[in-house]
Each structure stands twice: as structure tokens, then as C-alpha cells.
Amino acid sequence: MYEINPQTGPETPWNGIPENDKYPIRMVEKKWQKYWYDNQVFSADTDSARPPFYVLEMFPYPSGTLHVGHARNYSIGDALARFRWAKGYEVLHPMGWDACGLPAENAALTHGVNPKEWTYRNAAVMREQCLSLGFSHDWSREFFSCDPQYFRHEQKIFLDFYAHGLAYRKESYVNWDPKEQTVLANEQVVNGKGWRSGEVVEKRLLKQWFLKITDFADELLDDLDGLTQWPDAVRDMQTHWIGRSYGLSIPFERAEGTAAHSGSDSLAIFTTRPETLFGAAFCAIAWDHPWVKDALPDYRTDLDVLIQECRQRGTSSRIMETVDQKGAFTGLYVRHPLVPEKTLPVVVANYVNSDYGTGAVFGCPAHDVRDYALAIHMELPLIPVVQPNDDSGPDGPYLGDGVMMNSAFLDGLSVSDARFVIIDHCVKMGLGSAKTLYRLRDWGVGRQRYWGVPIPMIHCPSCGVVPVPESDLPVVLPEDVRFDQPGNPLSHHPTWKHVPCPSCGKEAQRETDTFDTFMESSWYFGRFCDPHYSERAFSADKAEYWLPVDQYVGGIEHAVMHLLYARFFTKALKKCGYWNISEPFQGMFTQGMVCHKTYQAQDGRWLFPEEVDDQGRRRSDGAKVTIGRSEKMSKSKCNVVGVTDMVDTYGADAVRLFVLSDTPPQKDFEWSEEGIQGAWRYVRRLWALFQQFQGVYSHCSDDAEKPSVLSDPAMHLYRASHRFLFNLEQAMEGYGLNKYAALLRQWSNLLASVRVSQEDHPVTKDEGILLSTESDRWVLRQSWIWFVQAIAPIMPHLAEEMGSVLGIAPGIHRRPWPNIDQKMLQADDIIMAVQINGKHRGTISIPSTASQEEMVDAVKNTPALEKYLQGEWKRTIVVPGRMVSIVV
Numbered sequence: 009m010y011e012i013n014p015q016t017g018p019e020t021p022w023n024g025i026p027e028n029d030k031y032p033i034r035m036v037e038k039k040w041q042k043y044w045y046d047n048q049v050f051s052a053d054t055d056s057a058r059p060p061f062y063v064l065e066m067f068p069y070p071s072g073t074l075h076v077g078h079a080r081n082y083s084i085g086d087a088l089a090r091f092r093w094a095k096g097y098e099v100l101h102p103m104g105w106d107a108c109g110l111p112a113e114n115a116a117l118t119h120g121v122n123p124k125e126w127t128y129r130n131a132a133v134m135r136e137q138c139l140s141l142g143f144s145h146d147w148s149r150e151f152f153s154c155d156p157q158y159f160r161h162e163q164k165i166f167l168d169f170y171a172h173g174l175a176y177r178k179e180s181y182v183n184w185d186p187k188e189q190t191v192l193a194n195e196q197v198v199n200g201k202g203w204r205s206g207e208v209v210e211k212r213l214l215k216q217w218f219l220k221i222t223d224f225a226d227e228l229l230d231d232l233d234g235l236t237q238w239p240d241a242v243r244d245m246q247t248h249w250i251g252r253s254y255g256l257s258i259p260f261e262r263a264e265g266t267a268a269h270s271g272s273d274s275l276a277i278f279t280t281r282p283e284t285l286f287g288a289a290f291c292a293i294a295w296d297h298p299w300v301k302d303a304l305p306d307y308r309t310d311l312d313v314l315i316q317e318c319r320q321r322g323t324s325s326r327i328m329e330t331v332d333q334k335g336a337f338t339g340l341y342v343r344h345p346l347v348p349e350k351t352l353p354v355v356v357a358n359y360v361n362s363d364y365g366t367g368a369v370f371g372c373p374a375h376d377v378r379d380y381a382l383a384i385h386m387e388l389p390l391i392p393v394v395q396p397n398d399d400s401g402p403d404g405p406y407l408g409d410g411v412m413m414n415s416a417f418l419d420g421l422s423v424s425d426a427r428f429v430i431i432d433h434c435v436k437m438g439l440g441s442a443k444t445l446y447r448l449r450d451w452g453v454g455r456q457r458y459w460g461v462p463i464p465m466i467h468c469p470s471c472g473v474v475p476v477p478e479s480d481l482p483v484v485l486p487e488d489v490r491f492d493q494p495g496n497p498l499s500h501h502p503t504w505k506h507v508p509c510p511s512c513g514k515e516a517q518r519e520t521d522t523f524d525t526f527m528e529s530s531w532y533f534g535r536f537c538d539p540h541y542s543e544r545a546f547s548a549d550k551a552e553y554w555l556p557v558d559q560y561v562g563g564i565e566h567a568v569m570h571l572l573y574a575r576f577f578t579k580a581l582k583k584c585g586y587w588n589i590s591e592p593f594q595g596m597f598t599q600g601m602v603c604h605k606t607y608q609a610q611d612g613r614w615l616f617p618e619e620v621d622d623q624g625r626r627r628s629d630g631a632k633v634t635i636g637r638s639e640k641m642s643k644s645k646c647n648v649v650g651v652t653d654m655v656d657t658y659g660a661d662a663v664r665l666f667v668l669s670d671t672p673p674q675k676d677f678e679w680s681e682e683g684i685q686g687a688w689r690y691v692r693r694l695w696a697l698f699q700q701f702q703g704v705y706s707h708c709s710d711d712a713e714k715p716s717v718l719s720d721p722a723m724h725l726y727r728a729s730h731r732f733l734f735n736l737e738q739a740m741e742g743y744g745l746n747k748y749a750a751l752l753r754q755w756s757n758l759l760a761s762v763r764v765s766q767e768d769h770p771v772t773k774d775e776g777i778l779l780s781t782e783s784d785r786w787v788l789r790q791s792w793i794w795f796v797q798a799i800a801p802i803m804p805h806l807a808e809e810m811g812s813v814l815g816i817a818p819g820i821h822r823r824p825w826p827n828i829d830q831k832m833l834q835a836d837d838i839i840m841a842v843q844i845n846g847k848h849r850g851t852i853s854i855p856s857t858a859s860q861e862e863m864v865d866a867v868k869n870t871p872a873l874e875k876y877l878q879g880e881w882k883r884t885i886v887v888p889g890r891m892v893s894i895v896v
Contacts, residue, residue, distance in 0.1 A: 031695035061097035066562030153528035160482030161545035251447025258440030278365035292357035304339030460522025669749030715783035730832035
């Protein structure tokens with residue numbers, strides 16, 4: 009038999025297992041991977057009689073190689089997919105590559121390679137790694153988002169969006185990443201920095217292409233209620249991001265004596281707290297509000313300092329929420345709309361966003377945290393208008409409920425009642441209007457880079473913006489580009505951008521921006537349904553057959569970028585007549601990250617684990633090393649564990665088992681050498697255990713019916729097997745993959761306790777489950793068949809190899825999940841040995857659910873044991889399901 013090379017895996021002695029029974033991991037796994045791939049056993053058939061089930065992991069970027077974080081993500085999806093095959097579904101589980109983006113362009117700069125070459129080379133490596141892990145992907149549907157045959161449909165989608173008024177171009181302040189030299193969407197600015205580069209984001213005024221995601225704000229928000237199979241955290245994050253607000257729009261008239269260069273004599277204010285109007289102490293405007301240019305000269309110095317500071321931040325209102333409140337006077341004043349004789353100063357505040365509401369708010373320092381901080385900083389008055397219910401005044405702003413005061417006709421009303429009364433009053437008096445606003449902004453989709461999908465628009469001096477004719481799609485990238493100049497290589501190309509206008513024929517220029525890469529991942533799930541269809545992005549029939557995705561797997565970090573954009577795209581495509589689907593993903597699972605310890609030298613350099621010895625010192629010079637806490641795997645911190653090394657050393661099944669068994673999949677998981685070695689040993693132990701009973705399997709036919717009479721031990725095994733199947737199914741349905749793995753270990757422990765009596769293998773031990781009849785052996789064989797089916801979602805190679813011995817046809821994932829006999833789930837009596845002062849003295853029969861107290865009572869009430877229980881009862885030890893040991 010094939011021997012494991014000790015160079016590729018740690019050896020562990022096996023008690024009682026012959027050397028030639030060691031599991032040939034590499035040979036077995038490669039054999040089954042070749043069989044699956046050659047026979048396309050995971051290809052989904054639209055015409056299948058099985059009901060459809062769509063499992064999808066988030067679109068991967070071909071960054072180079074897979075690490076065990078990727079392995080965990082795909083192992084979760086693969087286990088769910090294989091389980092659905094067994095439950096009788098026709099499973100669509102595709103794989104492709106989200107291949108556009110700046111990393112490939114940056115690699116071209118760093119390594120001097122073409123982005124396309126870099127992308128396809130990386131994808132080839134990652135594909136082989138996916139295959140080496142035995143994932144059940146349908147590779148016949150593979151595609152690259154950078155392939156013109158894919159993005160020609162994306163360009164057509166954009167043209168349809170444009171025709172339906174969902175795409176437009178305008179000049180606006182945008183988030184500019186100075187390192188990546190491109191625009192970022194609000195969702196891509198994290199704590200004021202680029203989500204990928206980590207550089208502080210600046211504001212720039214540019215003409216940009218936008219998609220009108222705000223047209224679907226209500227739908228995006230309201231339809232979250234129907235996504236009951238999504239994590240609450242994701243739905244809450246999207247709810248907050250969309251940010252629907254009900255309030256009052258009301259103008260504050262400019263006070264006399266102030267020149268109006270902005271062309272407006274009133275300052276439009278939107279507020280969600282209109283009941284606090286009588287507490288207004290100032291009005292605050294955004295740094296880029298039109299009124300800023302009306303500021304009086306004496307105030308320009310402080311204003312310019314603040315404005316320059318604001319320019320260094322992103323445009324997202326989420327950033328505004330995190331800054332320290334600062335302000336500067338303008339010298340302008342407005343009149344209070346409810347108290348005309350009262351004037352309020354107008355200040356520029358760094359927490360007011362021009363993209364939300366009107367870019368202007370009134371400040372009520374007594375009842376708003378940010379207004380309070382600004383008022384203290386600028387020495388503005390505090391006017392309380394809400395009396396706390398308990399008559400206690402807070403040290404800072406009061407934010408709770410109470411009764412209105414100092415508010416004229418609102419006095420004595422509750423806060424909630426006052427809100428409706430003031431809105432009604434202002435509407436009736438013609439002072440303002442009720443309004444609903446959203447924090448969600450339209451999606452800026454233009455990026456100033458090369459390696460992306462060209463935006464199919466042409467700029468003509470005579471005709472303006474002209475769509476590229478459909479017959480001219482796809483608009484492809486030039487390959488003879490240079491990266492030795494800052495900015496967008498497409499803008500510098502000498503010929504590519506120069507084209508005749510499709511409308512008038514005069515000289516014109518192509519749009520040189522390319523799409524945000526989130527465009528490609530916003531509809532790829534639809535293309536997987538019909539990847540070879542050439543007429544459109546997909547046929548509606550096939551898309552509607554498979555969609556929405558039944559089970560989507562990915563990280564929660566995409567909750568308000570990819571997931572929100574994909575939902576918008578789905579609704580926009582429906583509006584444009586592509587399909588009759590409103591939501592892309594029915595079920596959503598967000599897995600935790602894989603973490604690993606970090607090691608840092610005293611000079612600050614990050615070290616690889618192999619550079620550090622067991623005493624926490626650098627191997628090269630013995631210098632002390634700082635061992636940090638476990639962190640998300642990152643190349644920059646040298647704590648990434650590669651998939652290839654782990655598979656070569658321990659095998660795919662061991663890697664899959666470990667990443668799924670140690671921690672609930674929705675929580676962060678810590679990688680350890682001890683853990684992967686334990687999984688490796690378990691895989692080999694299972695094979696050794698299976699080999700021990702191989703003689704029993706050959707005596708039983710696969711089609712034999714269940715015997716009418718079973719011995720008590722056989723019935724115990726039979727019942728336990730049904731219970732394991734039931735609990736495993738419940739664990740998988742609830743994403744409890746770590747519980748699933750634990751149940752498999754328990755089941756294998758039960759199988760390891762079986763002893764079979766045969767003429768050539770007489771049983772001499774009196775412990776465990778003793779099987780002796782032909783009927784008993786049928787139960788053992790059946791239990792092993794079910795167990796092998798149960799390990800298939802997690803350890804598919806081992807399952808196929810065991811299944812081949814048991815006579816199960818290749819492609820065990822298609823073998824129907826066993827029917828569970830509900831009668832077998834009912835509690836039954838078990839036989840437990842009783843040991844007194846170290847000697848076996850008899851047995852008791854008790855319900856399997858009996859408590860320890862009930863077991864002790866059963867021993868005391870068994871007449872045959874009374875004579876052994878004389879004297880003082882000192883100690884009781886219970887081995888669940890096996891034995892009660894008593895010392896008297």
C-alpha cells in the first residue's frame with residue numbers, strides 16, 4: 009500500500025494499527041479530485057428534476073494565492089453545498105474571478121508585468137488551490153470580470169441605466185485617494201482614510217458618473233424586513249447607512265444689513281428635531297455651502313483654516329460623526345422663523361455635510377451632543393427646552409424624553425407630541441414643509457485608473473455626452489499603455505481616447521474613467537446562471553430559475569458596499585426589464601476571520617513564525633521578539649498561513665476539518681499548528697478504525713433489508729446512529745459547522761467502542777458494544793454507511809474512499825441523505841455496568857436521559873447489588889452511557 013512520506017507530514021505512532029494501514033492521504037485526495045474534475049460531477053443542470061439550490065461565496069479577487077482564511081470561507085460554502093446535494097437538491101455552486109482593480113495595476117508598476125498577465129497567472133494558481141482542497145465548484149461556469157465577453161454586458165447594462173435615467177454625470181465634491189490617485193465612493197472611506205490604501209482622503213471637485221441608488225432608497229430599506237435569513241447586524245448596518253429621516257424643512261431668513269452674494273435671502277434648514285426649534289442658538293453650514301462666500305472679510309482667516317482642514321476629509325456623513333467639533337464665525341445672521349425678533353449667528357461647522365439635507369442645520373446645544381461641544385468651544389448660549397421627567401438636570405446636553413418648556417405653544421407637551429405639533433403648525437402657517445431625507449448618496453462609479461471596465465460614453469464638443477452604440481460594444485482597453493506618469497494611463501494614451509462622435513461624426517473623446525470594481529461584483533451572480541449566453545447578460549428564464557441565491561457566504565465587512573450595491577443593481581435591472589427579481593440573496597451567512605499570532609522584532613520589523621524559536625527569540629541572532637495578540641492574517645504582518653503548504657503537509661480533509669471544527673463559523677478563528685495536527689491525526693484515525701471492520705462489510709450485501717430482530721447492543725447502535733443523523737442535520741441547518749464536526753467525533757467514538765464476535769476474531773473484552781449475530785453486523789455496516797455520508801460535506805475525499813470500499817457509487821454527495829426514523833429518536837433504556845470497589849458486580853437498565861441521581865437510585869434499588877453496598881458510601885463516578893463506579 010502507498011506509504012506516507014515522512015517528509016510531508018508529522019508521524020504519530022498508532023497503537024495496534026499495522027504500518028500498512030496508514031491512510032494514503034495524498035494519493036487518495038488527488039485521485040478523487042481528478043475524478044470529480046474529469047467527470048464534472050458538480051455541474052448544475054437547469055433541466056434536472058431536483059429542486060434548485062444556489063450556493064455562492066463572494067466573488068474572489070485573484071490576488072496571488074489562497075491562505076487559510078480563504079480556505080475557511082470556501083469550506084463553509086462547500087459544506088453547505090454538499091449537504092444540499094445530499095438533501096436532494098440540484099446545487100449551483102459556481103466560481104469565477106473579480107479580476108479588475110488597482111492591485112493588478114499596482115503590480116504592473118511594481119513588477120513590470122501587464123495587469124492582464126498578472127491577473128490570469130494568479131487566478132490559475134488559486135484555481136489549482138481550490139481544486140486541491142476538493143471544493144465542489146462548477147468550473148464549467150468560470151469567468152473573469154476583466155474578460156470583454158463579460159464586461160460587454162456590463163457596459164450594455166450601464167447604457168440601459170442611462171436610458172432609464174439611472175445614470176448621470178455631474179460635478180461634485182468627491183473623495184480623492186492621493187495614493188491610489190482615484191475617486192472613492194463614500195462607502196470606501198473608512199475613518200477618513202481609503203479603505204485599501206489607508207491614506208487620508210481629500211475632497212476634490214470633479215465631474216463624475218453616478219448611479220441613482222437613491223431612487224431605490226425606500227425599497228432598499230423596506231425590503232430589509234423580508235430578508236429574515238440575513239444576520240441582524242448586516243440589516244442594521246444597511247438600515248443605518250440608508251438613514252431614512254423624517255423631519256421639517258424650514259427657511260431662516262437672512263437678517264438685514266448683510267449683503268447676499270450667494271443669490272439667496274434665506275437659509276434652508278432640514279431638521280429631524282423640530283420640537284427643539286425654540287432652543288436654537290445658532291445655524292451651522294457646511295464648509296462648501298454657497299453662503300460661505302458671503303462671509304465678512306474680518307472672519308476669513310479663521311474660516312480659511314477650517315475650510316482647508318475640512319478639505320482633507322472624505323465626503324461621507326459617517327466621517328462627520330467622528331470628528332472633533334470645530335467651527336468658525338461668518339459674520340452672517342438669520343432670523344428665527346418662530347421668533348422673528350431673534351437673530352442667530354451663522355457659523356461654518358466641520359460636522360455639517362453638504363451632501364445631507366440642505367447642508368445647513370440649526371444648533372440646539374442644550375439637546376444635541378455635537379451642538380453642545382461646538383457651543384462650548386465658541387461660547388454660544390444654551391437654551392434648554394426639554395424638562396427631564398425626573399427634574400434632574402444633566403451636566404451636558406439632555407437627550408432623553410421629557411416635557412417641553414420655554415417653547416411657547418409647545419410647553420407642557422411630551423417630546424414626541426411636540427414634534428408632530430410643530431411640523432403641523434409650520435405647514436399650516438406656510439413656514440415650512442414636512443420632508444423625508446436619506447443619508448444614502450448616489451453611487452459615484454467613475455475611477456481614474458486603467459485596469460477596469462471602460463465607461464461606454466463619448467464626449468463630443470457639439471453633441472455633448474453620447475452613448476457608445478451597442479454595436480460597438482465592448483469598449484476594450486488598449487494594451488500599449490504606460491504607467492510611468494501619475495494619474496490615469498488612459499488619459500495619457502495618444503490614440504485610444506480619440507474617436508469620431510457616433511452622432512455627428514466630428515472628432516470626440518472617449519470617457520477615460522473606468523467603472524468602480526464594485527460594478528462587476530454587483531451582478532455576477534446573475535451571469536453565473538447563464539454564463540455562455542451571448543445575447544444579453546443572462547436569459548431571464550435561467551436567472552429566475554436559480555435566483556435569488558439561496559445561500560450567500562462572505563464577510564460582514566461588505567455589508568454596506570458590495571451587499572448594498574448588489575441589492576440596488578438587482579432592483580435597477582428589474583426596472584430595466586432584465587428580470588423579475590427584487591433581491592439577489594435570500595440567505596446570507598457572514599463568517600468570522602482567521603487570525604494568527606504576530607511576531608515583531610525590536611527594530612519594528614514583522615517576522616514570520618519560522619524566524620522565531622520556542623523561547624520567543626529570533627533564530628538568526630537570538631534577539632528577543634515581541635509576540636503579539638492573534639490578529640487577522642495580513643501579508644504586511646507576516647502572519648499569513650498559505651493553503652498549499654498546509655494541504656501538502658496535512659491533506660485537504662484535515663485543513664477543511666480544522667477550519668470548520670474549532671470555532672463557530674460566524675466567529676473569528678485562531679489558526680494553530682496544534683489544531684491542524686490534531687485534525688490530521690483524526691483523519692488518519694478514522695481510516696484506521698474503518699480498516700479494522702473491513703472484514704465485516706464484506707459479509708453484508710448493500711441491498712439487504714433491515715433485520716426484523718436486533719440484539720439490545722445492535723438496537724442501541726441503530727438508535728444512536730439515527731440520533732446522530734438528526735442532530736447533524738440540525739447543526740448544518742443552523743450553520744453550526746463546529747457542532748457538526750463535534751458530533752462526527754462523538755459518532756466515531758461510538759463506532760470505535762464496537763466489538764464484533766466472529767470465528768476468526770473472537771471477542772475477549774467485556775466493554776463496549778458487543779455485536780455477534782448477522783443482524784448485528786448489518787447494523788454496523790449501515791451505521792458506517794451513514795457515517796461516511798455524514799463526513800462527506802467536511803471530509804469529502806475520505807468519504808469517497810470509504811464509500812468505494814462500502815460499494816457506494818462515486819459522487820457520494822448525490823447519494824440521498826438517510827431517512828431518519830422518528831421512532832428511533834425517542835428515549836430508550838440503556839444498560840450500564842455497575843462497578844463497586846473496583847469490581848464488576850452487575851448492570852442496571854435506565855432511560856438514556858436519566859440523571860446521575862436517578863442512576864444512583866437505580867443501583868440502590870437493584871436487589872442483586874444490595875450485598876455489595878454495605879457500609880459507608882464514599883464516592884460515585886459516572887461514565888455517561890457506560891458505567892457507574894461506587895466506592896463504599
